[in-house]
Amino acid sequence: MIEVTFHNNLRVMDNAVFASAMRKATVIAVAQTPSLETAQDIFRYLQLQRLHKELAMLGVPLVLRDEVEEDAASLLYDSRELTTKQGTPYKMFTPFYKACRHQKVRELIAKPAPQKAPYETEFPQLALPQWAQKLADVWSQDVREVVEGFAVEYYGLGRDFPSTNAVSRLSPYLAVGAVSPVQLYQRFGHNASFIRQLIWRDFAYYTQRYYPTLASEPLREQFAKFPYQRDVAVQRVWQRGETGYPLVDAGMRELYATGYMHNRVRMVCASFFTKHLLQPWQDGLDYFATHLVDYDEASNALNWQWVAGTGVDASPYFRVFNPTIQQKKFEADAYVAKWLPADYNVQAIVDHKAARERALRAYETIKGES
Numbered sequence: 001m002i003e004v005t006f007h008n009n010l011r012v013m014d015n016a017v018f019a020s021a022m023r024k025a026t027v028i029a030v031a032q033t034p035s036l037e038t039a040q041d042i043f044r045y046l047q048l049q050r051l052h053k054e055l056a057m058l059g060v061p062l063v064l065r066d067e068v069e070e071d072a073a074s075l076l077y078d079s080r081e082l083t084t085k086q087g088t089p090y091k092m093f094t095p096f097y098k099a100c101r102h103q104k105v106r107e108l109i110a111k112p113a114p115q116k117a118p119y120e121t122e123f124p125q126l127a128l129p130q131w132a133q134k135l136a137d138v139w140s141q142d143v144r145e146v147v148e149g150f151a152v153e154y155y156g157l158g159r160d161f162p163s164t165n166a167v168s169r170l171s172p173y174l175a176v177g178a179v180s181p182v183q184l185y186q187r188f189g190h191n192a193s194f195i196r197q198l199i200w201r202d203f204a205y206y207t208q209r210y211y212p213t214l215a216s217e218p219l220r221e222q223f224a225k226f227p228y229q230r231d232v233a234v235q236r237v238w239q240r241g242e243t244g245y246p247l248v249d250a251g252m253r254e255l256y257a258t259g260y261m262h263n264r265v266r267m268v269c270a271s272f273f274t275k276h277l278l279q280p281w282q283d284g285l286d287y288f289a290t291h292l293v294d295y296d297e298a299s300n301a302l303n304w305q306w307v308a309g310t311g312v313d314a315s316p317y318f319r320v321f322n323p324t325i326q327q328k329k330f331e332a333d334a335y336v337a338k339w340l341p342a343d344y345n346v347q348a349i350v351d352h353k354a355a356r357e358r359a360l361r362a363y364e365t366i367k368g369e370s
Protein backbone atom coordinates (compact mmCIF):
# COMPACT_ATOMS: atom_id res chain seq x y z
CA MET A 1 0.00 0.00 0.00
CA ILE A 2 1.29 3.49 -0.88
CA GLU A 3 0.19 6.80 0.59
CA VAL A 4 0.11 9.72 -1.85
CA THR A 5 -0.13 13.26 -0.50
CA PHE A 6 -2.34 15.74 -2.33
CA HIS A 7 -1.61 19.33 -1.36
CA ASN A 8 -0.15 21.24 -4.28
CA ASN A 9 -1.50 18.84 -6.92
CA LEU A 10 -5.21 18.43 -6.22
CA ARG A 11 -5.94 16.47 -9.39
CA VAL A 12 -6.00 12.91 -10.70
CA MET A 13 -5.04 13.81 -14.29
CA ASP A 14 -1.41 14.66 -15.18
CA ASN A 15 -0.21 13.74 -11.70
CA ALA A 16 3.09 11.84 -11.98
CA VAL A 17 3.38 10.74 -8.36
CA PHE A 18 -0.20 9.49 -8.20
CA ALA A 19 -0.02 7.70 -11.58
CA SER A 20 3.23 5.97 -10.67
CA ALA A 21 1.91 4.87 -7.25
CA MET A 22 -1.28 3.50 -8.84
CA ARG A 23 0.83 1.34 -11.16
CA LYS A 24 2.75 -0.15 -8.24
CA ALA A 25 0.33 -0.82 -5.38
CA THR A 26 -2.96 0.01 -3.71
CA VAL A 27 -3.09 3.75 -3.07
CA ILE A 28 -4.45 5.76 -0.17
CA ALA A 29 -4.70 9.50 -0.77
CA VAL A 30 -3.76 11.83 2.09
CA ALA A 31 -4.63 15.52 2.38
CA GLN A 32 -4.52 18.17 5.06
CA THR A 33 -7.65 18.58 7.16
CA PRO A 34 -9.33 21.69 5.75
CA SER A 35 -9.08 24.86 7.80
CA LEU A 36 -10.99 28.07 7.22
CA GLU A 37 -8.57 30.83 8.08
CA THR A 38 -7.38 32.29 4.81
CA ALA A 39 -9.08 32.91 1.48
CA GLN A 40 -7.05 30.11 -0.03
CA ASP A 41 -8.19 27.71 2.71
CA ILE A 42 -11.75 28.17 1.45
CA PHE A 43 -10.74 27.56 -2.13
CA ARG A 44 -8.70 24.51 -1.14
CA TYR A 45 -11.68 23.12 0.77
CA LEU A 46 -13.84 23.39 -2.39
CA GLN A 47 -11.17 21.73 -4.48
CA LEU A 48 -10.71 18.92 -1.95
CA GLN A 49 -14.42 18.18 -2.14
CA ARG A 50 -14.09 17.74 -5.90
CA LEU A 51 -10.88 15.70 -5.62
CA HIS A 52 -12.52 13.45 -3.05
CA LYS A 53 -15.25 12.57 -5.58
CA GLU A 54 -12.75 11.99 -8.38
CA LEU A 55 -10.64 9.71 -6.19
CA ALA A 56 -13.74 7.81 -5.06
CA MET A 57 -14.52 7.10 -8.74
CA LEU A 58 -11.08 5.49 -8.97
CA GLY A 59 -11.66 3.48 -5.80
CA VAL A 60 -9.08 5.53 -3.87
CA PRO A 61 -9.96 6.61 -0.30
CA LEU A 62 -8.96 10.10 0.86
CA VAL A 63 -7.72 10.37 4.44
CA LEU A 64 -7.43 13.75 6.17
CA ARG A 65 -4.52 14.52 8.51
CA ASP A 66 -3.62 17.59 10.56
CA GLU A 67 -0.11 17.71 9.09
CA VAL A 68 1.03 16.56 5.67
CA GLU A 69 4.36 16.71 3.93
CA GLU A 70 3.74 18.96 0.94
CA ASP A 71 4.15 17.58 -2.58
CA ALA A 72 6.20 19.66 -5.05
CA ALA A 73 4.13 22.04 -7.19
CA SER A 74 3.90 21.29 -10.91
CA LEU A 75 5.75 23.60 -13.27
CA LEU A 76 5.71 23.95 -17.04
CA TYR A 77 9.42 23.28 -17.61
CA ASP A 78 12.04 21.44 -15.61
CA SER A 79 14.31 24.43 -15.05
CA ARG A 80 16.30 23.02 -12.13
CA GLU A 81 19.47 22.61 -14.19
CA LEU A 82 19.16 25.87 -16.14
CA THR A 83 21.92 28.41 -15.57
CA THR A 84 23.55 31.22 -17.52
CA LYS A 85 26.66 30.49 -19.61
CA GLN A 86 28.69 31.48 -16.53
CA GLY A 87 26.96 28.76 -14.53
CA THR A 88 25.10 31.25 -12.33
CA PRO A 89 21.33 31.30 -11.78
CA TYR A 90 19.29 33.49 -14.10
CA LYS A 91 18.37 36.77 -12.49
CA MET A 92 16.65 38.26 -15.52
CA PHE A 93 13.36 36.90 -16.76
CA THR A 94 13.86 37.18 -20.54
CA PRO A 95 16.98 34.97 -20.81
CA PHE A 96 15.34 32.48 -18.43
CA TYR A 97 12.24 32.52 -20.62
CA LYS A 98 14.32 31.87 -23.76
CA ALA A 99 16.22 29.03 -22.08
CA CYS A 100 12.92 27.42 -21.07
CA ARG A 101 11.51 27.78 -24.55
CA HIS A 102 14.47 25.77 -25.91
CA GLN A 103 13.31 22.82 -23.82
CA LYS A 104 10.52 20.42 -24.60
CA VAL A 105 7.38 20.45 -22.50
CA ARG A 106 6.86 16.95 -21.12
CA GLU A 107 3.99 14.74 -22.25
CA LEU A 108 0.69 14.71 -20.36
CA ILE A 109 0.30 11.90 -17.84
CA ALA A 110 -2.96 10.00 -18.21
CA LYS A 111 -5.49 9.56 -15.45
CA PRO A 112 -4.89 6.13 -13.85
CA ALA A 113 -7.39 3.30 -14.24
CA PRO A 114 -9.57 2.61 -11.15
CA GLN A 115 -8.00 0.37 -8.53
CA LYS A 116 -11.39 -0.72 -7.19
CA ALA A 117 -15.04 -0.15 -7.96
CA PRO A 118 -16.23 3.40 -7.23
CA TYR A 119 -17.56 3.85 -3.73
CA GLU A 120 -19.86 6.29 -1.99
CA THR A 121 -18.34 8.47 0.72
CA GLU A 122 -19.12 11.81 2.24
CA PHE A 123 -16.52 14.55 2.50
CA PRO A 124 -16.73 16.37 5.87
CA GLN A 125 -19.07 19.34 5.48
CA LEU A 126 -17.82 22.48 7.21
CA ALA A 127 -20.08 25.32 8.28
CA LEU A 128 -18.71 28.27 6.36
CA PRO A 129 -18.86 31.69 8.01
CA GLN A 130 -20.55 34.35 5.86
CA TRP A 131 -17.32 35.78 4.39
CA ALA A 132 -16.20 32.29 3.43
CA GLN A 133 -19.55 31.42 1.87
CA LYS A 134 -19.27 34.53 -0.32
CA LEU A 135 -15.83 33.43 -1.52
CA ALA A 136 -17.10 29.91 -2.09
CA ASP A 137 -19.90 31.33 -4.27
CA VAL A 138 -17.43 33.38 -6.35
CA TRP A 139 -15.17 30.37 -6.89
CA SER A 140 -17.75 27.60 -7.31
CA GLN A 141 -16.77 26.90 -10.93
CA ASP A 142 -15.00 23.69 -11.77
CA VAL A 143 -11.60 24.20 -13.41
CA ARG A 144 -12.87 22.59 -16.62
CA GLU A 145 -15.56 25.28 -16.94
CA VAL A 146 -12.97 28.01 -16.39
CA VAL A 147 -10.71 26.52 -19.06
CA GLU A 148 -13.65 26.19 -21.48
CA GLY A 149 -14.72 29.78 -20.85
CA PHE A 150 -11.26 31.30 -21.42
CA ALA A 151 -10.95 32.98 -24.83
CA VAL A 152 -7.17 32.94 -25.17
CA GLU A 153 -7.26 34.76 -28.51
CA TYR A 154 -8.00 38.05 -26.68
CA TYR A 155 -5.33 37.49 -24.05
CA GLY A 156 -2.27 39.17 -25.59
CA LEU A 157 -4.04 42.43 -26.37
CA GLY A 158 -6.38 42.52 -23.40
CA ARG A 159 -4.44 41.13 -20.43
CA ASP A 160 -3.38 44.53 -19.10
CA PHE A 161 -6.86 46.03 -19.13
CA PRO A 162 -8.74 45.33 -15.89
CA SER A 163 -12.15 46.30 -17.30
CA THR A 164 -12.05 43.45 -19.83
CA ASN A 165 -12.38 39.73 -19.13
CA ALA A 166 -9.23 38.93 -21.09
CA VAL A 167 -7.29 37.10 -18.37
CA SER A 168 -7.85 33.45 -17.52
CA ARG A 169 -8.55 33.63 -13.74
CA LEU A 170 -6.89 30.23 -13.57
CA SER A 171 -4.37 31.25 -10.88
CA PRO A 172 -6.31 29.82 -7.89
CA TYR A 173 -6.58 26.46 -9.68
CA LEU A 174 -2.88 26.50 -10.56
CA ALA A 175 -1.99 27.47 -6.99
CA VAL A 176 -3.52 24.30 -5.53
CA GLY A 177 -2.74 22.20 -8.59
CA ALA A 178 -6.36 21.58 -9.62
CA VAL A 179 -4.89 21.95 -13.09
CA SER A 180 -1.25 21.62 -14.16
CA PRO A 181 0.64 24.07 -16.39
CA VAL A 182 1.28 21.19 -18.80
CA GLN A 183 -2.48 20.62 -19.17
CA LEU A 184 -2.85 24.33 -19.94
CA TYR A 185 0.01 24.12 -22.41
CA GLN A 186 -1.76 21.32 -24.28
CA ARG A 187 -4.77 23.55 -24.64
CA PHE A 188 -3.28 27.06 -25.02
CA GLY A 189 0.33 26.36 -26.07
CA HIS A 190 -0.20 28.14 -29.40
CA ASN A 191 -0.57 31.46 -27.55
CA ALA A 192 2.90 32.80 -26.74
CA SER A 193 1.64 35.64 -24.50
CA PHE A 194 -0.18 33.23 -22.24
CA ILE A 195 2.71 30.77 -22.08
CA ARG A 196 5.05 33.64 -21.22
CA GLN A 197 2.98 34.33 -18.09
CA LEU A 198 3.04 30.66 -17.10
CA ILE A 199 6.82 30.89 -17.37
CA TRP A 200 6.79 33.85 -14.95
CA ARG A 201 5.34 31.36 -12.49
CA ASP A 202 8.18 28.93 -13.26
CA PHE A 203 10.64 31.80 -12.80
CA ALA A 204 9.23 32.53 -9.34
CA TYR A 205 9.81 28.92 -8.24
CA TYR A 206 13.24 28.90 -9.87
CA THR A 207 14.22 32.09 -8.03
CA GLN A 208 12.90 30.82 -4.72
CA ARG A 209 14.96 27.65 -5.09
CA TYR A 210 18.13 29.75 -5.22
CA TYR A 211 16.91 32.30 -2.68
CA PRO A 212 14.82 30.45 -0.08
CA THR A 213 14.32 33.71 1.86
CA LEU A 214 12.61 35.35 -1.15
CA ALA A 215 9.45 35.97 0.89
CA SER A 216 11.20 37.72 3.75
CA GLU A 217 14.50 39.29 2.71
CA PRO A 218 15.25 41.71 -0.11
CA LEU A 219 17.37 40.17 -2.84
CA ARG A 220 19.12 43.50 -3.29
CA GLU A 221 20.75 43.60 0.09
CA GLN A 222 20.97 47.37 0.47
CA PHE A 223 17.17 47.38 0.83
CA ALA A 224 17.54 45.72 4.25
CA LYS A 225 18.33 49.26 5.47
CA PHE A 226 15.55 51.03 3.56
CA PRO A 227 13.90 53.61 5.87
CA TYR A 228 10.34 52.30 5.65
CA GLN A 229 7.89 53.99 8.03
CA ARG A 230 5.77 51.09 9.27
CA ASP A 231 2.38 52.40 10.40
CA VAL A 232 -0.43 49.96 11.11
CA ALA A 233 -3.12 52.66 10.81
CA VAL A 234 -1.87 53.61 7.34
CA GLN A 235 -1.80 49.95 6.33
CA ARG A 236 -5.43 49.58 7.42
CA VAL A 237 -6.49 52.47 5.20
CA TRP A 238 -4.86 50.67 2.26
CA GLN A 239 -6.39 47.31 3.21
CA ARG A 240 -9.87 48.81 3.41
CA GLY A 241 -9.57 50.56 0.06
CA GLU A 242 -9.82 54.04 1.52
CA THR A 243 -6.69 55.72 0.16
CA GLY A 244 -8.63 58.15 -2.03
CA TYR A 245 -6.99 56.77 -5.21
CA PRO A 246 -9.87 55.07 -7.06
CA LEU A 247 -7.83 52.38 -8.81
CA VAL A 248 -6.03 51.39 -5.60
CA ASP A 249 -9.27 51.38 -3.62
CA ALA A 250 -11.14 49.41 -6.28
CA GLY A 251 -8.36 46.81 -6.34
CA MET A 252 -8.25 46.40 -2.57
CA ARG A 253 -12.03 46.06 -2.45
CA GLU A 254 -12.00 43.50 -5.25
CA LEU A 255 -9.41 41.55 -3.27
CA TYR A 256 -11.46 41.69 -0.08
CA ALA A 257 -14.69 40.68 -1.82
CA THR A 258 -13.36 37.94 -4.09
CA GLY A 259 -9.86 36.88 -3.01
CA TYR A 260 -8.62 37.95 -6.44
CA MET A 261 -7.24 41.12 -8.03
CA HIS A 262 -6.31 41.79 -11.63
CA ASN A 263 -2.53 41.69 -12.19
CA ARG A 264 -2.25 45.28 -13.42
CA VAL A 265 -4.10 46.47 -10.33
CA ARG A 266 -1.98 44.27 -8.03
CA MET A 267 1.08 46.08 -9.36
CA VAL A 268 -0.47 49.49 -8.73
CA CYS A 269 -1.73 48.60 -5.22
CA ALA A 270 1.58 47.04 -4.21
CA SER A 271 3.59 49.94 -5.57
CA PHE A 272 1.32 52.40 -3.76
CA PHE A 273 1.76 50.50 -0.49
CA THR A 274 5.51 50.31 -0.56
CA LYS A 275 6.40 53.55 -2.37
CA HIS A 276 3.62 56.10 -1.81
CA LEU A 277 2.99 54.92 1.75
CA LEU A 278 6.57 53.78 2.52
CA GLN A 279 5.34 50.56 4.10
CA PRO A 280 7.61 47.48 4.18
CA TRP A 281 6.78 45.25 1.21
CA GLN A 282 6.83 42.22 3.53
CA ASP A 283 3.71 43.54 5.32
CA GLY A 284 1.84 43.92 2.03
CA LEU A 285 3.01 40.45 1.03
CA ASP A 286 1.56 39.03 4.27
CA TYR A 287 -1.78 40.71 3.66
CA PHE A 288 -1.95 39.29 0.14
CA ALA A 289 -0.96 35.86 1.49
CA THR A 290 -4.03 35.64 3.69
CA HIS A 291 -6.47 37.33 1.29
CA LEU A 292 -5.60 35.87 -2.13
CA VAL A 293 -7.34 32.67 -3.20
CA ASP A 294 -4.41 32.17 -5.59
CA TYR A 295 -1.77 32.74 -2.92
CA ASP A 296 1.48 31.19 -4.02
CA GLU A 297 4.51 31.85 -1.86
CA ALA A 298 7.00 32.06 -4.72
CA SER A 299 4.85 34.14 -7.11
CA ASN A 300 3.69 36.48 -4.38
CA ALA A 301 7.23 37.09 -3.14
CA LEU A 302 8.80 37.48 -6.57
CA ASN A 303 6.15 40.01 -7.58
CA TRP A 304 6.28 42.00 -4.36
CA GLN A 305 10.05 42.23 -4.65
CA TRP A 306 9.70 43.20 -8.30
CA VAL A 307 7.29 46.02 -7.49
CA ALA A 308 9.29 47.20 -4.47
CA GLY A 309 12.44 47.36 -6.57
CA THR A 310 14.22 44.96 -4.22
CA GLY A 311 14.29 41.79 -6.30
CA VAL A 312 15.77 40.10 -9.35
CA ASP A 313 14.85 41.75 -12.64
CA ALA A 314 13.07 44.31 -10.47
CA SER A 315 11.47 47.43 -11.79
CA PRO A 316 13.84 50.37 -11.15
CA TYR A 317 13.08 52.15 -7.90
CA PHE A 318 12.29 55.45 -9.57
CA ARG A 319 9.41 53.81 -11.45
CA VAL A 320 6.62 54.88 -9.12
CA PHE A 321 3.27 54.08 -10.69
CA ASN A 322 0.91 57.03 -10.75
CA PRO A 323 -2.45 55.36 -9.97
CA THR A 324 -4.41 58.09 -11.75
CA ILE A 325 -2.40 57.75 -14.96
CA GLN A 326 -2.53 53.95 -14.73
CA GLN A 327 -6.32 54.11 -14.53
CA LYS A 328 -6.46 56.20 -17.71
CA LYS A 329 -3.75 54.35 -19.61
CA PHE A 330 -5.32 50.95 -18.98
CA GLU A 331 -8.91 52.20 -19.42
CA ALA A 332 -9.91 51.02 -15.98
CA ASP A 333 -12.93 53.30 -15.36
CA ALA A 334 -15.46 50.48 -15.71
CA TYR A 335 -13.38 48.32 -13.34
CA VAL A 336 -13.28 51.14 -10.80
CA ALA A 337 -17.03 51.73 -11.14
CA LYS A 338 -17.65 48.03 -10.53
CA TRP A 339 -15.81 48.00 -7.19
CA LEU A 340 -16.47 51.47 -5.78
CA PRO A 341 -19.89 52.73 -4.66
CA ALA A 342 -21.47 55.53 -6.70
CA ASP A 343 -21.06 57.95 -3.77
CA TYR A 344 -17.35 57.16 -3.32
CA ASN A 345 -15.66 60.35 -2.21
CA VAL A 346 -12.50 59.78 -0.21
CA GLN A 347 -9.80 62.33 0.40
CA ALA A 348 -6.39 61.21 -0.86
CA ILE A 349 -4.19 59.87 1.93
CA VAL A 350 -1.09 61.32 0.24
CA ASP A 351 -0.38 63.67 -2.63
CA HIS A 352 1.14 61.69 -5.52
CA LYS A 353 3.94 64.12 -6.31
CA ALA A 354 4.95 64.66 -2.69
CA ALA A 355 4.78 60.92 -1.94
CA ARG A 356 6.90 60.09 -4.97
CA GLU A 357 9.53 62.63 -3.93
CA ARG A 358 9.53 61.28 -0.37
CA ALA A 359 10.07 57.74 -1.69
CA LEU A 360 12.92 58.84 -3.93
CA ARG A 361 14.57 60.68 -1.01
CA ALA A 362 14.28 57.52 1.08
CA TYR A 363 15.88 55.55 -1.75
CA GLU A 364 18.78 58.04 -1.93
CA THR A 365 19.77 57.04 1.63
CA ILE A 366 20.54 53.45 0.58
CA LYS A 367 21.33 53.86 -3.11
CA GLY A 368 25.10 53.76 -2.77
CA GLU A 369 25.16 50.85 -0.31
CA SER A 370 26.02 47.41 -1.55
Ligand SMILES: Cc1cc2nc3c(=O)[nH]c(=O)nc-3n(C[C@H](O)[C@H](O)[C@H](O)COP(=O)(O)OP(=O)(O)OC[C@H]3O[C@@H](n4cnc5c(N)ncnc54)[C@H](O)[C@@H]3O)c2cc1C
Pocket residue numbers: 159167168169170171172174175197198199200201202204261262263264266267270288292294295296297299300301303304307
Ligand atom coordinates in the same frame (compact mmCIF):
# COMPACT_ATOMS: atom_id res chain seq x y z
C1 LIG B 1 2.12 42.17 -5.80
C2 LIG B 1 1.73 40.93 -6.58
C3 LIG B 1 1.44 39.74 -5.90
C4 LIG B 1 1.11 38.58 -6.62
N1 LIG B 1 0.82 37.43 -5.93
C5 LIG B 1 0.52 36.29 -6.62
C6 LIG B 1 0.22 35.09 -5.92
O1 LIG B 1 0.26 35.00 -4.67
N2 LIG B 1 -0.12 34.00 -6.67
C7 LIG B 1 -0.15 34.03 -8.04
O2 LIG B 1 -0.46 33.01 -8.67
N3 LIG B 1 0.17 35.15 -8.71
C8 LIG B 1 0.49 36.28 -8.05
N4 LIG B 1 0.77 37.43 -8.75
C9 LIG B 1 0.90 37.37 -10.22
C10 LIG B 1 -0.36 37.69 -11.02
O3 LIG B 1 -0.94 38.88 -10.57
C11 LIG B 1 -1.39 36.57 -10.96
O4 LIG B 1 -0.80 35.32 -11.27
C12 LIG B 1 -2.51 36.83 -11.99
O5 LIG B 1 -3.11 38.07 -11.76
C13 LIG B 1 -3.54 35.73 -11.86
O6 LIG B 1 -4.64 35.96 -12.67
P1 LIG B 1 -4.92 35.06 -13.94
O7 LIG B 1 -4.90 33.62 -13.60
O8 LIG B 1 -6.15 35.59 -14.59
O9 LIG B 1 -3.63 35.37 -14.81
P2 LIG B 1 -3.35 35.21 -16.36
O10 LIG B 1 -2.94 36.54 -16.86
O11 LIG B 1 -4.44 34.52 -17.05
O12 LIG B 1 -2.02 34.32 -16.37
C14 LIG B 1 -2.04 32.89 -16.44
C15 LIG B 1 -1.21 32.33 -15.32
O13 LIG B 1 0.15 32.74 -15.44
C16 LIG B 1 0.72 32.92 -14.14
N5 LIG B 1 1.14 34.32 -13.99
C17 LIG B 1 0.64 35.40 -14.64
N6 LIG B 1 1.30 36.52 -14.27
C18 LIG B 1 2.23 36.12 -13.36
C19 LIG B 1 3.23 36.81 -12.61
N7 LIG B 1 3.43 38.13 -12.72
N8 LIG B 1 3.99 36.09 -11.75
C20 LIG B 1 3.84 34.75 -11.61
N9 LIG B 1 2.91 34.05 -12.31
C21 LIG B 1 2.13 34.72 -13.17
C22 LIG B 1 -0.38 32.60 -13.13
O14 LIG B 1 -0.23 31.26 -12.72
C23 LIG B 1 -1.65 32.80 -13.94
O15 LIG B 1 -2.74 32.06 -13.48
C24 LIG B 1 1.08 38.61 -8.04
C25 LIG B 1 1.35 39.82 -8.70
C26 LIG B 1 1.66 40.96 -7.98
C27 LIG B 1 1.97 42.23 -8.73
